[in-house]
Amino acid sequence: MLAIQDLSCIRGDHLLFKNLSFDVKSGSLLYVLGENGSGKSSLLRLVCGLLSQEEGAVLWRGDDIRHVRESYQADLLYIGHLNGLKDDLTALENLHMNARLAGEDASLPQALDALKAMGLGRIASLPARVLSQGQKRRVALARIWLTKAKLWVLDEPFAALDASTIDLLAAQLGQHLANHGMIILTTHQEVTILAENTQMLRLSH
Amino acid sequence: MLAIQDLSCIRGDHLLFKNLSFDVKSGSLLYVLGENGSGKSSLLRLVCGLLSQEEGAVLWRGDDIRHVRESYQADLLYIGHLNGLKDDLTALENLHMNARLAGEDASLPQALDALKAMGLGRIASLPARVLSQGQKRRVALARIWLTKAKLWVLDEPFAALDASTIDLLAAQLGQHLANHGMIILTTHQEVTILAENTQMLRLSH
Amino acid sequence: MNAAWLTVLQRDLLQAFRRRSDVATTVFFFLIVSSLFPLGMNPESETLSLIAPGVLWVAALLAGMLSLTRLFATDFADGSLEQMLLAPQPLTLMVLAKILAHWLVCGLPVVLLAPIIGLQYALPYEALQILMLSLLLGTPALSLIGAIGAALTLGVRGSGLLVALLVLPLYIPVLIFGAGAVAASQHGMSAQAHLSLLAACSLLALVLAPLATAAALRISVE
Amino acid sequence: MNAAWLTVLQRDLLQAFRRRSDVATTVFFFLIVSSLFPLGMNPESETLSLIAPGVLWVAALLAGMLSLTRLFATDFADGSLEQMLLAPQPLTLMVLAKILAHWLVCGLPVVLLAPIIGLQYALPYEALQILMLSLLLGTPALSLIGAIGAALTLGVRGSGLLVALLVLPLYIPVLIFGAGAVAASQHGMSAQAHLSLLAACSLLALVLAPLATAAALRISVE
Amino acid sequence: MKINWFKYSSPQNFYPLAGRMVPWFAWLAALLTIAGLYVSFFLAPPADFQQKEAYRIIFVHVPAAWMSMVIYIVMAAWAGIGLALNARLSAMMAQALAPTGAMFTLLALVTGSLWGKPTWGTWWVWDARLTSELILLFLYLGFIALQAAIDDPRRADRAGALLALVGAVNVPIIYFSVKWWNTLHQGSSISMGAAPKMVVTMLTGMLLMALAFWMYAIAVALMRARCIILERERNSEWVKELVGAEICGSQTKTGVNA
């Protein structure tokens, strides 16, 4: 479904990778691995269309994503290093608005359920400003419970999370794969995710 | 040397912990553990004097830190969730200025050596803005190579680092402990640090 | 009902409501700038009403710009902007929603407040009306044009003043027609022509600015 | 030599230098703003020189303020502020260093440029001198007072409104004395009194503002 | 003869071509300037009563004012092409033109002011042409400042191009708004019917100077474009070779005489 063809990426005058090609099929999980600064985040942003490549193309169902932007984005969930939370809005409002912005039909009670699933029931009505690092990350990740997107692109989803939340999240990721979803993720931690088809892509300077 | 007496902390209307007491002696390592939002970062900030406690006191060499602020801060190195880097300055300048701000007599070549020790020689002259998440963290942590502080307070130092850098850092922490330093740190990852005296403090809601 | 632009509008208004100070700063700034002039000079009512259109319009323009510089900056820093770019709906609409929110929070109060300040400057009743009308027609253009500058300078070093440098020259037609309308009505002439030109500026900006802003945003997140 | 305040000064100046455009932008901003006023009115040289003191002072205020609101904001967001608070040296000195850097980058160029703009407004030679002198004495007060506001608005919600209410009005005396000094010299009177008052404002601000700012910073990182 | 134009749209091929063109334009500029100055100082009719010899400033002032406007349009066009076709070279040309445009604008302003003092008795009046020329200067400076503030060259190109296009839409609007606002400035002095006898020499002078300015602008823009290319492509093989060859002192065939 997702095909990467001959992708090259240059940041500044530094070549991160060249002629990178791979496919991600329904139900499969792709780990992007590599040292700090090897270009994992850049690759993920390229796949989402946030960065524009030097050469090559990203194809979604056979079409270049630059030509079918809206329909591609409807199928895409991206959670990067940044959480995308507004300090002055409550955790619940943040989650709800972010989900609706991404085109989901989530209602407020559904958003609350998602927060509860992430173990954040108690802090749903606190402004994002006062949350702890891990709680903020969990609010951002709670979108996973609300989305209908097929392709999930997650940049270090496990950073700052405590052990029990990591298990919870891993289970949810496995669930998505079992439902024929696709996941691309980067991580520096060892986390087991059940998938029938797991690929590894190792970037190196 | 560092003594925590009957510390309580309230954020908003939420009691994080109450009557917490412990000591940290030369050469010992204190892990602060707990779920997301259990108050680890708050405790660390209390210990540094960035937050003010509800009750109790933090004593350094027997004196309340609020009374001996400057001499305490000269003995203290705190690296929190935030890296404290300026986007427009290069990695090297950032490190050098941060070290000098903390009262170290670090010269520019020393700072460069510290960066190299962290494996950042190549990117020393790039502006912090373009660095990857992990590279930024590494620049912030490189201060460890320059400091003369006795007490290190580190909030999730291993987050966003790749495996080899974690080992490097752990070795350096062990070194500091062997030199009769003191370390307080939080982490969600399992990292082995050699210490003759390791304590655990587990916070829970 | 699940339109992304509505969500954006709602979110920005909610934030402004939570953070009231933004509105207050704009309004205060407008008040200070426009009341300074009578203080700084010999306040004869003739001179005052002579400079009134210019001063009030410039004050409105600067007040709007003060808040405009940060229109997309926090979205950029906290990652919301990425999410907006990845929403499966037209970016231009969302941009328009943000501009609308900005105008409601920073432009509208100035429009409503202007007549009160106009009184200080001894403006006659008709001129006050025209002042309000011209601001109502013109301030949207200011917000729209300013958004382009704000988007272009995202994440750029020293962006606050750079926005001003890029945007202020483009504001000049609006300023001229706006102040011209008030001046015309002060001299008993019809303000019709100026007002139509002002409306034309706003319309043109309404069509082009969201497109340019959206393009600029895509460039800036790279 | 290893004084923390020197490091802070050096860092801020280096940052400004990296953004080279910053200094230039302040200057051009000042230029553009002061060119806007004539465009809003009938630009006869008499009217112009009448409004000149007010216009030039407002432009200076604005050039300072646009950058000032964010004086500590980035430090706060990126964690440098915590590190400043934990430095084993007096915070007030570091705050003063930041304010000094801001003034050197944004205030001083305006002081130096003002006479050129004054020419456009047909100000006589003495008035130009007084203009420069008044800006030299007054702009430090603007930076100092603004710093308090910038510190108070950090992160804390609701207080922003208070800041707008408290700090902006503190600017008014500075503006009145500053513009007053120029106006006095235009009318052939002595600007002495205004200038002394202006200097007094600056001195008072110099003593109190760093303390207040440091205290506000400690509160806002909690 | 068929020329493959697309060949020259790559910086690598354009660089030597530009190098060969620069001297031609530079010489043309020098010759035309000499001719223009000769016509304007010696052939043009003597001073009119009022203005004395000061009026001769017109031969610099008017062509400079023309150039300031023309260059903005050309610059916006290059920028637009660069944005639409994602052509690096076009963006570089736009960047190379901006300082020259700003320089001519400044020249028009300065010569105008110098002229204003003897004729109007003041350095500056707030009149339509003067004001719109001042605004044009701001537009140029905004473009330059924006590009200078962004250090990723690709992003700088595209952001700058967008700004130039937005400015191009606005320039006519600004021009007319300012014109209706107030008019005090000299009317068009080059109307077809009026006093042809006197106008012809003056017109030749002005046209010669305008042509000289054109040539100068092209020569300088090409030179600047060459510098930009070298800087942008400093890591590419061909630049390394070129620079290596230069350092060795061996004359390259392309004749790098920068």
Ligand code: HEM
């Ligand atoms: C700072 C002051 C001045 C500026 C910025 C300025 C600007 C300009 C500009 C932009 C043009 C070109 C207009 C066009 O071709 O449509 C122009 C043309 C001209 N200017 Fe000026 N000018 C200034 C002062 C003066 C003065 C003092 C005089 C003489 C009294 C003058 C006489 C002329 C003449 C005769 C033309 C040619 C008009 C034409 O070809 O249509 N200018 N000026």
Ligand SMILES: Nc1ncnc2c1ncn2[C@@H]1O[C@H](COP(=O)(O)OP(=O)(O)OP(=O)(O)O)[C@@H](O)[C@H]1O
């Ligand atoms: N302008 C530039 N000049 C040189 N190098 C650059 C520039 N911009 C980015 N880079 C480099 O590009 C790389 C970007 O890395 P990216 O953020 O994709 O890394 P990552 O694999 O996600 O790392 P991490 O594990 O730390 O998150 C970094 O090595 C950075 O130094």
Ligand SMILES: Nc1ncnc2c1ncn2[C@@H]1O[C@H](COP(=O)(O)OP(=O)(O)OP(=O)(O)O)[C@@H](O)[C@H]1O
């Ligand atoms: N104003 C407030 N009202 C209620 N609760 C608050 C308020 N401010 C902070 N809190 C709570 O205090 C706690 C602060 O947690 P802290 O940042 O110390 O957690 P942590 O243990 O470091 O977590 P993490 O592992 O996520 O970094 C959070 O649970 C937060 O929700």
Ligand SMILES: [Mg+2]
């Ligand atoms: Mg990354």
Ligand SMILES: [Mg+2]
């Ligand atoms: Mg924490």
